[in-house]
Amino acid sequence: MRIRTKVLAVAALSALMATSAAAGTPRDAVRAWRKAHEKEIVADFSALLSLPNVATTLSDVEKNADYISGLLQKRGFKTQLLRAQPGTPPSVLGELKTPGAKRTVVFYAHYDGQPVGQQGWLTSPFQPTMRTALPDAKTVDWQGAAGPLDPDWRLYARSAGDDKGSIQVMLSALDALKAAGIKPSVNIKVLYEGEEEQGSAHFAELVGKNLALLKGDLLIMGDGPMHQSGKQQINFGNRGITSFEATVYGPLKPLHDGHYGSWAPSPTVMLASLIMSLRDETGHILIPGFYDDVTPVSEADKAALAALPDVESDLKKALGLGRNIGGPRLADGYLQPTLNVRAIHAGDTGPQAANAIATEGRLSVDFRLAPGETPAKVKELTEAYLTAQGWFIVRDTPDLATRLAHPKILRLDWEEGGSIATKTPMDGPAADAVAASIGRTVGYPVLKLPIVGASSGMADIVNQLKVPMVGVSIANYDDNQHAMNENLRLGNLWDGIEVYAGLVSDLKW
Template identity: 30%
Template structure:
């Protein structure tokens, strides 16, 4: 008896040598997959992963060929159609969720109503591309590259049998985040072909505008709250720790940005005629910025760190991450690091204040002997759950006001220029919000045990990532314990030209997903 339709075809093409007659009969009569008495062994996971890897690479390459810039509705629709068809083949119930912007896709499979439920988040869109900046004709047409002795990568025609873990697949979204999505889908495929049910009920939300901020995701949750009910949330996004060891990340910092424009004379003045008479706003800006931080790097704005307290137990746990400040200094090329916290991981637990841009006057061949009329300062502040963005922005604004600045909405009037010696335009924007799940909780023990079984190694467990993730409001609205399962190599050129995914990381990602999907959820 043959299994007909898309699923049967996929089983024959992917796992033909293992799609037994008994399995075909089980699938054809619609019987439930078996629940193993014990979770699959490491050797079983390694074996089925290796057998599935060639077909998974082919599918990833085909999926990458679908452009996925979330700014374009037709590209969103093409990727949504692919995902809908793929999860339908896996016998999932698939629902399109309309939003004011682009739609989302939701899929679910109930193994047993009495079992716990895990919600998986998949990012499907990618950053826009500048084809001229890539070292290949088309960023959506994946190419294989091998590293030469000089450290450079050379394109070559890979033999399908060549599964060297050090090979790299170069394409937009190879790592962020179609690679992780295909790792997860491949694991589901393997379980189905083996007749093994996941150890819990599975829900999946697919986001097609993550790179644009996922603005519609919280609203979709609010409008479909019961649909998203789950015990845990696993985020299939993000890059591994710099060690490239298996990584779990338990939170992300948020972000707020501020633009300050300090005004000098009404127009640029000749420095010979007006030097020593008209104040140069660059010096005022320098004094203002210097007052914000001490020489050790600690922010001096009153209340900036209020609420952040790390216990000795928390410090001990987060500092298990295999890294050192000396190694990180060597990697980024600095002689001395700022002194907030006793380690790099501790530093990530605090809000930060950064000057991300400055503009005033001219430099280089355009330099002119002028006193500039203004200085523009661009700041970003990374946030932690204890330091909400609105509070941090208000603290900064108050700090500026206490130094005698008069605030204007745009260009100051003539009257304001003659009345106030210190004039500033202060604008702000709140971006991603922070979120965090505590270490040592059930979701931590569950995922750590799964990865230990799947790969035979302990994962790096990071309390938070230094960057921000736009799904923060989504996580906080759900109120679920949420952890990022990170698969891509840390040197993947994320968001940049020549984004890539290491073959060995993709293989380990499949194995990790298999282990997670077959690891019983605590209490289940």
């Protein structure tokens, strides 16, 4: 697929450029150490990935926290486990002071992972497996391989890209710097969260209770994939999120659709009508007032978006898309809200299909919120609109009296909490320092993305810590995060180690 060829071309070019641009950075020393220790790094990473870490299994999450604490202690960190409340998932706080350093940088990542029940895992999600480049993805005996490991090989495991990779590159960067005799230039705090994939329900409270411990001058958010071009990028926030599951109701029991189809309301059609009343095919949201709170896009943000390299035509080819919706550029929609219909289900298909009117239908929706919007206001606008459309909104399965009293009943189950968008300034000394450090490491100007399309609960954290935040991602964009066959490309692991080595030893402001 051409997208991969382009990534390779960019990678080769940047390697070439980097060779001539690395003066003054630890990059060459780090690279030399990495080349001599590739198998050890992969072995360490595999050990970390082999620990089951599905966010909903607290006992597994705790084992990861203890294991990561041990890894940090070996590198000289003082560690402790922070919790919002007893019985909630721990975050690992590690602190490594640098004598004489003026600045303290807090590095965020999360060590918990998404569920693993998806169909189609090539190998077990907690048996990390090396595979050749796509589309072959054949298993490789990397331990027995002679010479350097192919940077296009990928290590497959849950959380390889999201987000244990960010933890591994920090650990390996410190190992490389120590071997090269290069000291960090800043005080380092790591804050590794354990409930991100459960929606960070307790994370803001955890941070709020530990503000003194978490004090710093800069927050580096190490989550999410890199730019599709393969170029290193930094970002300055995430969209917010809120979501609901909806249920519509037909007859109390399935009805033969020959006898009743022209008379009994059909949940399948109700779902379709509901969706088309919420958004159109281009993605425009039809709820009145939905865009009123959206912060207008600044000229600086427009310029930054316009400066991103073109990836769209290659992406379409890689994804088999004959068109796109919204604006022509992928990132054009990131400063706007999006209504995603994640799933719709009603009725039987396949061998058990019956000519029947289903008893109910279900819909799963998430809203990605632009800066300026809040989950509470979105819920209010949505429910007011749906009520005006004739829906009677309930919170539980309606009883018979309710069913008979209301022609159109909609059960809405909103996700607890949700989050607003995070948006920090693209300029300022700390942000400039991050961009400059990464630029020195990779040898080209880092891409600046005003905001990423995905969501996180970082807004509450940034607001409480009152620090600039910069997002630094190291995972390949096609790492299958949240899905089956999650993976991290080895070349991204290598590059990430160099970037993080720069961030702890070559950050100047």
